[in-house]
Amino acid sequence: MLLEIKDSFKLILNKPRSVKTIIALSIDITSCIVSFWIAYYLRLGEFLPLSQKGGNAILVSLMISLPIFIFFGLYKAIFRYSGSAAIVIVLKAILIYGFIYSSIITIFGIPGIPRTIGIIQPLIYFLLISSWRLLTRYLIGGIYTKHWKKSNLSTALVYGTGKSGRQLVRAMQDSLEIYILGFLDDDINQHDCFIDGKRIYSPSKLNKLIIEKNINLILLALPEISRKERNKIIQRLRIHKIAIRTIPTISDYAKGKTSIKDFEELDIDDLLGRIQVEPYESLMKKNIYKKTILVTGAGGSIGSQLCREIIKLKPKKLLLLEINEYALYSINSELENLNKKNNVELIPLIGSIQEYSRVNDIIQTWKPATIYHAAAYKHVPLVEHNLIEGLKNNVFGTLKIAEIAMDHNVSDFVFISTDKAVRPTNIMGASKRLGELILQSLNDSYEKNSKKIIDTKFSIVRFGNVLGSSGSVIPKFRSQIKEGGPITLTHREITRYFMSLKEASQLVIQAGALSDGGDVLILDMGEPIKIYDLAKKMIELSGLSVKNAFNPTGDIEIKVTGLRPGEKLYEELLLSKKPSKTIHPKIYKSKEPFIKLSDLKKELEILRTLVNENNLKKIYKKLPEIINEYSPKEPILDYTYIEKIDSQSYD
Numbered sequence: 164m165l166l167e168i169k170d171s172f173k174l175i176l177n178k179p180r181s182v183k184t185i186i187a188l189s190i191d192i193t194s195c196i197v198s199f200w201i202a203y204y205l206r207l208g209e210f211l212p213l214s215q216k217g218g219n220a221i222l223v224s225l226m227i228s229l230p231i232f233i234f235f236g237l238y239k240a241i242f243r244y245s246g247s248a249a250i251v252i253v254l255k256a257i258l259i260y261g262f263i264y265s266s267i268i269t270i271f272g273i274p275g276i277p278r279t280i281g282i283i284q285p286l287i288y289f290l291l292i293s294s295w296r297l298l299t300r301y302l303i304g305g306i307y308t309k310h311w312k313k314s315n316l317s318t319a320l321v322y323g324t325g326k327s328g329r330q331l332v333r334a335m336q337d338s339l340e341i342y343i344l345g346f347l348d349d350d351i352n353q354h355d356c357f358i359d360g361k362r363i364y365s366p367s368k369l370n371k372l373i374i375e376k377n378i379n380l381i382l383l384a385l386p387e388i389s390r391k392e393r394n395k396i397i398q399r400l401r402i403h404k405i406a407i408r409t410i411p412t413i414s415d416y417a418k419g420k421t422s423i424k425d426f427e428e429l430d431i432d433d434l435l436g437r438i439q440v441e442p443y444e445s446l447m448k449k450n451i452y453k454k455t456i457l458v459t460g461a462g463g464s465i466g467s468q469l470c471r472e473i474i475k476l477k478p479k480k481l482l483l484l485e486i487n488e489y490a491l492y493s494i495n496s497e498l499e500n501l502n503k504k505n506n507v508e509l510i511p512l513i514g515s516i517q518e519y520s521r522v523n524d525i526i527q528t529w530k531p532a533t534i535y536h537a538a539a540y541k542h543v544p545l546v547e548h549n550l551i552e553g554l555k556n557n558v559f560g561t562l563k564i565a566e567i568a569m570d571h572n573v574s575d576f577v578f579i580s581t582d583k584a585v586r587p588t589n590i591m592g593a594s595k596r597l598g599e600l601i602l603q604s605l606n607d608s609y610e611k612n613s614k615k616i617i618d619t620k621f622s623i624v625r626f627g628n629v630l631g632s633s634g635s636v637i638p639k640f641r642s643q644i645k646e647g648g649p650i651t652l653t654h655r656e657i658t659r660y661f662m663s664l665k666e667a668s669q670l671v672i673q674a675g676a677l678s679d680g681g682d683v684l685i686l687d688m689g690e691p692i693k694i695y696d697l698a699k700k701m702i703e704l705s706g707l708s709v710k711n712a713f714n715p716t717g718d719i720e721i722k723v724t725g726l727r728p729g730e731k732l733y734e735e736l737l738l739s740k741k742p743s744k745t746i747h748p749k750i751y752k753s754k755e756p757f758i759k760l761s762d763l764k765k766e767l768e769i770l771r772t773l774v775n776e777n778n779l780k781k782i783y784k785k786l787p788e789i790i791n792e793y794s795p796k797e798p799i800l801d802y803t804y805i806e807k808i809d810s811q812s813y814d
């Protein structure tokens with residue numbers, strides 16, 4: 164019976180809005196008539212026949228009530244979503260109607276109609292029109308489905324009874340995808356209490372709830388707690404092998420960026436268990452505030468995040484240099500939205516750091532105070548297979564822009580380096596180490612008696628893998644988990660240092676402000692993380708299990724594919740011994756070996772000639788002569804070189 168009524172209501176829903184408005188008006192008119200008859204019966208103990216007297220009273224009632232209802236927007240409401248707020252509006256409308264109607268009956272009177280009808284009828288009228296609206300919501304608004312078809316829904320618990328948790332439960336009342344059973348909270352004083360009809364459970368009972376209530380999802384609503392406490396909770400939940408999601412921040416859905424129902428994967432810091440140090444405002448602003456800033460590679464992973472952080476610090480102008488048109492368009496559009504309050508002049512510039520005239524023209528025209536040099540080819544296998552272009556961009560492009568910066572008296576030049584530059588085993592790492600050597604030698608050659616005789620301070624910031632950047636493992640693993648696996652990694656024992664994009668970019672800015680010039684600034688990456696353990700953790704936090712020899716019925720297999728060309732099992736951050744501390748707990752300074760500028764330039768000219776000649780064999784011999792620590796693990800893997808060798812073998 165209930166299903167038939169529900170289906171009838173669904174047919175009405177498919178009608179035009181004008182039809183639905185007429186139906187709602189008709190029901191309210193009927194409710195008015197019925198409420199009057201009931202009121203008359205309650206007062207006199209008999210039903211009033213539809214006589215002249217009763218008709219006049221009903222007509223007066225309709226002439227007063229309907230305009231008031233229209234004014235309050237009762238016929239613009241979407242009944243399937245009608246809740247307590249809608250009933251409050253109905254109550255306000257009825258109170259005004261009741262006051263006017265009872266006043267007319269009391270003061271002027273209607274022959275044959277008791278004055279008390281003016282009080283009784285509005286009360287019954289309110290009950291009738293509220294009831295049919297709530298019934299509509301029950302039948303077609305999801306409550307019915309939720310109560311009668313729970314088996315088809317995901318059953319979730321919300322961790323946290325704060326404002327965010329309560330808002331989430333209210334927002335999910337009409338969800339046809341997720342049924343919220345209740346809350347989890349660590350506060351023992353709240354256990355077995357209720358919020359909005361939902362019970363608060365102790366986290367210690369979670370295992371029992373998973374079994375008995377078929378819980379398959381935990382929604383984290385804990386924006387107020389510290390990162391340390393949040394990580395502790397996630398680690399406790401991890402043992403239950405249940406899917407964990409987090410809700411967007413209140414600011415995000417307030418700005419319309421997302422809905423509170425758009426649950427997100429755990430962020431990178433949750434997966435790493437890192438606790439970020441809040442940035443030092445004085446260091447963040449030092450090289451940026453009210454200054455003209457140039458970011459090279461502005462559309463890349465690091466470059467774009469640097470731009471997001473820089474624009475918050477209110478520079479005078481922000482120059483975005485990028486060779487990729489789409490990447491430049493994307494970051495410029497994003498920054499324009501962020502820039503509504505900051506009033507920073509954004510200047511998107513297409514160009515390559517390899518083009519001397521273009522870069523010189525840009526720096527000469529706008530005279531930036533600080534340059535963040537993030538433009539680089541950084542994908543290890545790709546650079547290994549495209550050796551010449553890697554060297555042109557990462558080495559000679561860096562040399563060009565550094566010399567131009569010096570010629571135009573740029574105050575600060577910050578070079579973004581990598582842990583792969585330390586004792587490199589691949590071309591990408593070797594090219595970045597050469598970039599470091601260039602800046603170290605430039606800085607040193609223009610110092611006399613410990614005083615710089617040029618205005619440009621060259622700084623080098625070195626850090627490990629940035630999660631969330633292009634090619635990083637977490638987006639890759641998430642995609643593989645969604646597809647049902649397997650997760651692929653190159654070696655079971657491979658480890659890496661990891662940091663989030665935001666943290667890395669903030670530390671880069673602060674490191675540049677701390678540099679004395681010529682030193683290598685090392686970002687504290689914490690302990691290296693085993694990639695296999697990271698993959699396992701992501702599977703478990705998705706509510707799944709690892710499929711292996713010990714668990715052949717598991718959900719996701721972790722498959723080892725073998726090391727890629729030039730890839731190391733582990734990375735390092737230092738060439739020299741223990742670095743010195745700075746005022747920032749996450750930033751260290753290191754004085755590392757370098758080559759005198761005169762000697763380096765001779766070597767670079769030889770290398771440039773070899774690059775222009777495409778002489779890969781001699782390049783492979785030359786690079787270890789310049790970089791003593793470089794020891795290539797692979798033979799020449801450049802695609803063009805290999806194709807030529809293969810073609811010659813067939814001739």
